[in-house]
Amino acid sequence: MDFALTEEHLQAQKMVREWCAKEVIPVIGEWDRKQEMNPAFLPRMAELGILGISIPVKYGGQGFDYITLGLVCEELERADTHLRVVMSVHHGLNSMAILQWGTEAQKQKFLAPQARGEKYAAFCLTEPDAGSDVVSMKATAKKQGDVYILNGEKMWISLATKAHHFLVVAKTDPNAGHKGMSAFIVTRDMKGVTTGDIHGKLGVRAGSTGWVKFENVEVPAENMLGLEGEGFKIAMSCLDNGRYTVASGATGLIRACLEDSIKYAHERSTFGKPIAHHQLIKQKIAYMQQWYDNASLLCYRVGWLKNMGIRNTRETSMAKWYATDHSVQAALEAIQIHGAYGFSDEYPVERYLRNSKGAVIYEGTSEIHQLMQADFALGFREEKPHLRCELPPYNADEWQSEAVEMAVGD
Amino acid sequence: MHVVTFTRSTPDTAAKVEVGKDGAVGWGDAATVVNPWDEYSLEETILQAENASGKSTVIAIGGEMHNDALKHSLAMGIENAIRIDDPNLDSTDSLAYATAAAGAIKKLGDVDLVIFGKESVDVGTDQHAYMTARKLGWTMLSYVSKIVAIDYANKTITVEKMYEQGKQTVTSQLPAVITVMKGINEPRYPSFIGIRKASKATIPVWSLGDLGISAPAKKAETVAFMNLPTKEVQVEMITGTPEEQAAQLVEKLLEAKVL
Ligand SMILES: Cc1cc2nc3c(=O)[nH]c(=O)nc-3n(C[C@H](O)[C@H](O)[C@H](O)COP(=O)(O)OP(=O)(O)OC[C@H]3O[C@@H](n4cnc5c(N)ncnc54)[C@H](O)[C@@H]3O)c2cc1C
Numbered sequence: 001m002d003f004a005l006t007e008e009h010l011q012a013q014k015m016v017r018e019w020c021a022k023e024v025i026p027v028i029g030e031w032d033r034k035q036e037m038n039p040a041f042l043p044r045m046a047e048l049g050i051l052g053i054s055i056p057v058k059y060g061g062q063g064f065d066y067i068t069l070g071l072v073c074e075e076l077e078r079a080d081t082h083l084r085v086v087m088s089v090h091h092g093l094n095s096m097a098i099l100q101w102g103t104e105a106q107k108q109k110f111l112a113p114q115a116r117g118e119k120y121a122a123f124c125l126t127e128p129d130a131g132s133d134v135v136s137m138k139a140t141a142k143k144q145g146d147v148y149i150l151n152g153e154k155m156w157i158s159l160a161t162k163a164h165h166f167l168v169v170a171k172t173d174p175n176a177g178h179k180g181m182s183a184f185i186v187t188r189d190m191k192g193v194t195t196g197d198i199h200g201k202l203g204v205r206a207g208s209t210g211w212v213k214f215e216n217v218e219v220p221a222e223n224m225l226g227l228e229g230e231g232f233k234i235a236m237s238c239l240d241n242g243r244y245t246v247a248s249g250a251t252g253l254i255r256a257c258l259e260d261s262i263k264y265a266h267e268r269s270t271f272g273k274p275i276a277h278h279q280l281i282k283q284k285i286a287y288m289q290q291w292y293d294n295a296s297l298l299c300y301r302v303g304w305l306k307n308m309g310i311r312n313t314r315e316t317s318m319a320k321w322y323a324t325d326h327s328v329q330a331a332l333e334a335i336q337i338h339g340a341y342g343f344s345d346e347y348p349v350e351r352y353l354r355n356s357k358g359a360v361i362y363e364g365t366s367e368i369h370q371l372m373q374a375d376f377a378l379g380f381r382e383e384k385p386h387l388r389c390e391l392p393p394y395n396a397d398e399w400q401s402e403a404v405e406m407a408v409g410d
Numbered sequence: 411m412h413v414v415t416f417t418r419s420t421p422d423t424a425a426k427v428e429v430g431k432d433g434a435v436g437w438g439d440a441a442t443v444v445n446p447w448d449e450y451s452l453e454e455t456i457l458q459a460e461n462a463s464g465k466s467t468v469i470a471i472g473g474e475m476h477n478d479a480l481k482h483s484l485a486m487g488i489e490n491a492i493r494i495d496d497p498n499l500d501s502t503d504s505l506a507y508a509t510a511a512a513g514a515i516k517k518l519g520d521v522d523l524v525i526f527g528k529e530s531v532d533v534g535t536d537q538h539a540y541m542t543a544r545k546l547g548w549t550m551l552s553y554v555s556k557i558v559a560i561d562y563a564n565k566t567i568t569v570e571k572m573y574e575q576g577k578q579t580v581t582s583q584l585p586a587v588i589t590v591m592k593g594i595n596e597p598r599y600p601s602f603i604g605i606r607k608a609s610k611a612t613i614p615v616w617s618l619g620d621l622g623i624s625a626p627a628k629k630a631e632t633v634a635f636m637n638l639p640t641k642e643v644q645v646e647m648i649t650g651t652p653e654e655q656a657a658q659l660v661e662k663l664l665e666a667k668v669l
Contacts, residue, residue: 007608011481011482011600011608012605015485015600048601
């Protein structure tokens with residue numbers, strides 16, 4: 001067993017950390033207060049290659065492994081949650097789904113520009129009346145000749161007003177339950193697509209979260225991802241990837257709480273000594289360190305499983321549940337350590353708390369993850385041995401080669 | 411057209427550098443960084459090599475810790491890296507450094523321009539740059555804030571140099587050694603492709619023997635390092651009405667024989 005990160009991992013981590021320290025952290029408080037996305041961040045992430053970090057070079061990406069994806073997400077959320085949300089939807093939920101399920105033509109047409117950061121991508125599953133209960137969704141896609149007519153409204157969609165491409169799950173057979181759902185790649189320029197932002201959110205205020213409406217949108221049949229009826233399986237496999245980025249990000253948020261608390265505990269004195277010397281403050285620091293270590297180890301395991309091409313639904317769910325729940329705890333404790341100053345936006349810890357709360361709701365609420373863990377443990381649920389299309393394992397030579405080969409099976 | 415630059419890993423400027431009980435200088439487990447001034451010389455080297463479709467090389471003189479700075483340079487986009495290390499060489503001694511630097515430039519043979527950062531933050535000196543120019547017998551242009559033009563055919567370089575009074579534009583002969591200022595460019599972040607190349611690269615190590623030179627006799631010897639005396643500062647808040655405060659302050663200043 002080898003716990004060491006490679007030089008490549010460390011340098012990638014350092015690069016993103018430096019970018020965040022120089023360009024994000026100094027200004028993020030201001031954008032959070034304005035409730036607007038800094039227009040420079042997405043193009044900069046594209047230019048630096050972050051938006052395609054773990055996509056093979058031949059599809060416009062950087063060809064780094066899945067552990068690097070996690071490390072990058074940790075660094076981004078150390079600075080601000082909304083940057084990691086970008087990675088979750090653009091890279092985890094959308095681009096990796098096309099990598100996993102897409103035809104070669106779809107990879108060339110949609111994945112490559114996404115990986116290069118020329119196009120931004122979002123993931124549309126949730127509706128106003130269907131969140132955890134995915135199968136109760138109302139969006140429909142009816143086949144008509146060589147197009148599908150898409151109707152419906154998706155809600156709480158990250159990057160709703162920024163994305164060029166949307167991966168949309170809708171019902172092609174409304175009577176067939178989860179077997180009647182299909183996934184489509186919809187582009188903003190298609191007639192009948194409208195979007196808007198949601199304001200007044202508790203957290204991720206510097207990011208874009210909104211709604212996407214589809215009114216009689218004619219989606220070409222070749223834009224269907226996977227086969228008709230595979231939409232539910234695809235959505236769940238997307239979550240296996242998205243949740244990994246959320247877990248890694250939440251690990252970064254715990255680190256933010258820990259680092260800021262350590263600094264403050266050394267600086268602030270009460271009763272004649274720095275508060276770092278009070279046992280009850282030490283206890284909080286010790287717990288935060290424990291949560292950070294646990295969360296990062298759970299994430300590394302998932303990154304490794306993905307690199308090896310081993311199914312990881314349970315492990316990913318565990319990492320996501322643990323890291324996000326404890327990022328809320330860590331943020332609460334960080335505010336406590338900062339006293340009244342933590343209660344004001346003079347220090348970033350109040351932002352950490354507001355941001356942490358979203359992640360115990362999206363990509364499976366904490367309750368849903370508890371049900372999943374129990375069901376696995378009780379034998380009510382098993383890891384499916386095979387999907388028709390699996391997420392490709394990491395293969396450095398293949399992922400870093402420029403040559404375009406036809407993927408097997410297309 | 412071959413541009414060469416030098417770099418080194420230095421303690422982070424935020425790290426606490428101290429002389430330990432063993433008399434050695436240390437900075438705890440704080441990470442090292444690329445000498446901050448070198449960010450600009452590295453960027454300028456990449457830009458100048460790109461402009462002329464030429465070669466770029468980065469050299470570090472000293473032990474293995476400097477590999478980090480070299481890898482960072484490769485990840486930014488410098489093509490080749492070399493480390494010079496020799497048991498007889500003390501890279502913190504400017505003259506020894508410059509002797510090795512000039513030896514390496516001569517060994518490379520085809521170098522047109524050498525770019526240094528303004529200074530090294532660890533040893534707090536820039537004399538190694540001047541000494542390197544002197545050893546090579548090349549033009550020295552310091553505090554360069556802009557490279558205006560390089561004419562490789564006629565072997566000239568035109569630069570803007572910073573002065574306290576302002577700027578000076580100078581044209582000089584190539585080959586030359588220059589030191590560049592912060593602000594000459596916007597240093598890039600390493601690219602992911604660069605990071606991958608850098609982590610795969612094995613960096614050749616040249617000894618003084620490889621350069622065909624020997625270490626110069628030491629002109630200065632370091633006897634010991636000492637920590638700066640710590641300043642004990644006591645703060646006392648004077649309270650009361652402004653008049654009372656002023657009266658108390660004067661009293662205290664008289665007491666301390668400041669007035
Ligand atoms: C900031 C943010 C960004 C988001 N981005 C996206 C996005 O990009 N794309 C997207 O598709 N969606 C997105 N979402 C939506 C998110 O995925 C849903 O909010 C989430 O799935 C929960 O659904 P819901 O809000 O409808 O809650 P509900 O499903 O209505 O749940 C309400 C409560 O009931 C609990 N509950 C539900 N079922 C059970 C059960 N069986 N047993 C016990 N408790 C249960 C839940 O845990 C929760 O506490 C985002 C949400 C937020 C807040």
